[in-house]
Amino acid sequence: MTEQRIGIIDIGSNSIRLVVYERTSRGAHRVIDGSKRAARLSEHLDEDGSLPDRTIQELIDMINHFRLICAHHKTGLIRAVATAAIRNSTNRSHVLSRIESETGLPIELISGVEEAGFGFLGMINTMSVTDGFLIDIGGGSTEVSLFKNRELVRAVSFPFGCVSLATRFADGGMLSDAQLRELELHIGQAIEREAWLKQEPGLPLVGVGGTVRSLGKMHQAFVKYPFESTHNYPIEGQATDELIELLRKLPVSKRKNFPGLSKDRVDIIVPGLAILRSIFRTVGGSHYLICGAGLRDGLFFSTRFPERPRMEDVVMYSVNNLAAMHPEAPMQHTSQVNRIVLQLAGTLQPQRPSEDRSLLFIDIASTLHRIGASIDYYDYKRHTFYLMVNSRLNGLSHRELLICSMIASYKSKNRTKQNAALYRPLLSDEDIAVVCKLGTLLQLAIALDRSETQAIGKLVVETNDGKLRLHAVRASGSLDVERKEVEAQAGDFKKLWGLTPILL
Structure with missing residues (x-):
């Protein structure tokens, strides 16, 4: 499909709605406009079950208004469907032909x-x-x-x-x-x-x-x-x-x-x-x-992805979609941080009960940790938290969404406790402990690419004698910036993980 924008018009029994979806240059999908008009079509049916001409004309005016909004957005495709009120009306053929002739839009009358x-x-x-x-x-x-x-x-x-x-x-x-x-x-x-x-x-x-x-x-x-x-x-x-x-x-x-x-x-x-x-x-x-x-939403997915409209992985589709909406975040750096943090998590927590979702949380948080820079680099963590919490990351419970957002925007244990206080009783003390541990892990991964040059090609991780030894086996260029950053993170990391990280 080449259209960058798709308009969906839903002619319902209670209201008529328009949603305009956009596909961005980086392949993300988002809603850029929407409108709703109360219709109460079911109330207007005559004694013989037909919609009167006055109601049909109001409906035509509404749809033409929505068409103008779509034209303003240069919408490439408009899909309009009608449901129960028109489906159940005795003069549905007349209603549909009038709408189509006076709006120029074909209307799909969908079954229940x-x-x-x-x-x-x-x-x-x-x-x-x-x-x-x-x-x-x-x-x-x-x-x-x-x-x-x-x-x-x-x-x-x-x-x-x-x-x-x-x-x-x-x-x-x-x-x-x-x-x-x-x-x-x-x-x-x-x-x-x-x-x-x-x-x-x-x-x-x-x-x-x-x-x-x-x-x-x-x-x-x-x-x-x-x-x-x-x-x-x-x-x-x-x-x-x-x-x-x-x-x-x-x-x-x-x-x-x-x-x-x-x-x-x-x-x-x-x-x-x-x-x-x-x-x-x-x-x-x-x-x-x-x-x-x-x-x-179902109409959008079936229009945009006609071959495979159903998502296999709801959570990661949504995460990647949100990441693609914020191209200011350096993609190569984010990918490097994501790769490193998953490796660290796998080494430090190799045995997990099946219900433990911490690997998913750190995957999401590391993918999205820099999206706040699209608002302002300074204090981008606060903006990241706001964007994640308000972007409806699909497939996560409210508690899980808060945990991921707090890991992605982690600064310190005290700041985390302050943020969590606003969302009690959604978050337990155990949840806050998970955020702090995974937040420091993410900060260590960010430190390992502080120069944002992806200098570490391969990392070998070892734990012994209270040390977390990080061997940069394949490295291109100096790692001085990364070593200083790892040293700066070492104190906080040891408090939560019982290990002192050292970049070798």
Whole structure:
């Protein structure tokens, strides 16, 4: 594919969204623009199930607006898809032909199962979860999938969503006990026909879409969670039940002020969460897991990588993508530091339990330790920390992301403890000890290429008599700068590793 920029337009039942992706000169992918317009198409269906001309015209105006944004960015390809509201309308052919003739864009009307497939692709390329159920609650449909060993096994699309159920069962956004029972009975009757939903209890229910993201934001605000991202955020079943009851009892006028809830969702959030809870109970979920990616991300991956849209290694794809977005970091130096630190870690910690992820942490931290220099070389470590924490490195839990960011930006044990205090209780004393050990290891590897000339071609590492002997077997040029830097690191290194490093 030669296009450098791809626009994805998602014509959903609740909102119409645009995302513009860019491929940089170094092969990184990033979002450079996005826009959202509330549509509530499911609410506008006539008694005969058709979308009125007025609504179609508003939709055309919105899409033309998005086309202008894409034109401004010189977008090479625009892919537009329509989901449940248009799929379920009785005049869908008329709607699609009018949109296409008045915008010049071909619109893909995707089926519920295709929608589930794109949602799965967006999720599986941004999370490390292996087995589970996936739910995407839209305005007019709800897709539920089962995946095992990171492969999609089954998928179903139910013809109800948060907007359509709010219109049918809620009274101005309020659900009485009787209305809730009626809504849950309606969902239960549809679910009952899909026996496979009850055959894999104990798996996480991964959620994509606005309803689930809102749940994450509200829960984080409620518990004063110290980390901003909702991507990969776990929530227990009981906590969700408590939030639903809290919201259900609040009048819509007061619900507007509920922390984490956007104003355009106040009347549809409770029906949406009722769908989520019903599916959770049916599948016997272990807990909820929120995914910040979804349909639009899946559409991007399938468009950009049509031959192999699914990533084999989510974490390292994401790490390398972030590194490529910051070309100011000297790539040859970073590669040398990465090679050396992995060798040191392998020598000093040869035996690791299978659950130990320290080798992955140091691999990530060493690859990204200099990206902060793209903001300012002075104090680049602080900028590296900020960039890593706010770039949503996929496949890592929030705790793991913090650990990697703190290793990459390591300065001293005291500074680490100060930083960690902001993120309690996400980080344990053991985590802080790991950061300090691996942080000093990374600093030693950086010292071994302080001149940034990759002078050490081969390193032989030996440990005896309390010394870490570093033999530069193949070296080109003087290593005076590196020796002085290793000496400067020796005191801190010995405190944590019990060894004094010497460059020979």
